[in-house]
Amino acid sequence: MKRIAIIGGGGYTSSELLRLLVGHPHFEVVRITSRSNSGRRVSEVHPFLESLIDLSFEENEPNLVTRDVDLVFLALPHGVTASFVKAIGPTEVPLVDLSGDFRLNDPSTHNHTYPETPLLSDLRNEFVYGLPELFRDQIRKAKNVACPGCFATGAILALAPFADANLITGSPIVDGKTGSSGSGASASSTTHHPERVERFSAYGALTHRHAPEIHQALNELQSDLKPITFVPHSTPMVRGIYTTAYIDNRNHKLSPEAAREKIADFYQDETFIRLRPSPSDCGVVARTNFADLWATSNNEVIVVTSAIDNLVKGAAGQAIQVANLIFDLPETSGLLFPGTRP
Ligand SMILES: NC(=O)c1ccc[n+]([C@@H]2O[C@H](COP(=O)([O-])OP(=O)(O)OC[C@H]3O[C@@H](n4cnc5c(N)ncnc54)[C@H](OP(=O)(O)O)[C@@H]3O)[C@@H](O)[C@H]2O)c1
Helix, strand or coil: CEEEEEECCCCHHHHHHHHHHHCCCCEEEEEEECCCCCCCEHHHHCHHHCCCCCCECECCCCCCCCCCCCEEEECCCCCHHHHHHHHHCCCCCCEEECCCCCCCCCHHHHHHHCCCCCCCHHHHCCEEECCHHHHHHHHHHCCEEECCCHHHHHHHHHHHHHHHCCCCCCCCEEEEEECHHHHCCCCCCCCCHHHHCCCCEECCCCCCCHHHHHHHHHHCCCCCCCCCEEEEEECCCCCCEEEEEEEECCCCCCCHHHHHHHHHHHCCCCCCEEECCCCCCHHHHCCCCCEEEEEEECCCEEEEEEEECCCHHHHHHHHHHHHHHHCCCCCCCCCCCCCCCC
């Protein structure tokens, strides 16, 4: 068994890592840290784990987190993570980070997007962008991995088959919708249930931090890609990222069948990507590591939809998929289970 540590253990992505790792055949969580819960039992904070995990939270001590473990998942906020990684110091233990601190390669794009996070160029160069369906070989050889953002995962998976075929002309338009768990466990006026439950609005239009990483990843497939037009929306669902992407079809005139064939061909060997016969649905992928895609078109536009669970394929599930690759384990280990109905 590989010995796993989780840092930032009181949050939503950590609770999802714990849920998924309880059933993992090759990983065992042996350390979990938390500033606010140090000394408490894990099942006290995450009650659904009662009788399934026998562990207490430790202090968030950077110099101790890598001791006697084979891999560390970092589930801290952006801004906090980079300083924490610096404080860990040199280590051979792979770090799999869920924050945005090490996702962007270009220094000026990083400084503009995450001004609160120091660049730390040497450390940054040790991180590979962790979207397995696109960067599997790099992840296998990586020292450390920066997992994609949840919006970015949904958007990149929707557009990649078309970028790979150089079919994206102009700025692709990406309309993202997130559930409230995307903002983490601490309630604010925009995430508190009574405030949120009957609301649905756009936010961060054209300024959201995930747009540059969507562009960075797709640009590896289509080098002349224009910047992404990205508008996120906040919805009343708890889990889920729903993406609707629009690609100019006036030159290519791809039929709906041809658009769907592009997706089927590009992802033909991918277990976690499913091409649906009808528009993707967040309810179908909730609590799973699947990303469900669908496409249609007319002579003007190709429309692609994708649905993922933000905490699974958009965070903890994808991070475990990455860890499986790092240890050369079957990529689907511990992740191949269906959703629920209802
Ligand atoms: N939620 C999602 O859907 C999602 C998806 C993809 C990526 N992510 C990323 O994953 C990371 C964790 O997200 P989350 O949703 O789990 O957030 P969260 O529920 O707010 O949890 C973050 C945890 O970080 C710790 N923390 C907060 N401020 C800290 C500080 N100043 N110093 C040290 N520790 C601090 C807290 O843990 P303790 O008090 O327990 O120490 C907290 O429980 C973030 O970077 C987020 O952007 C989230």
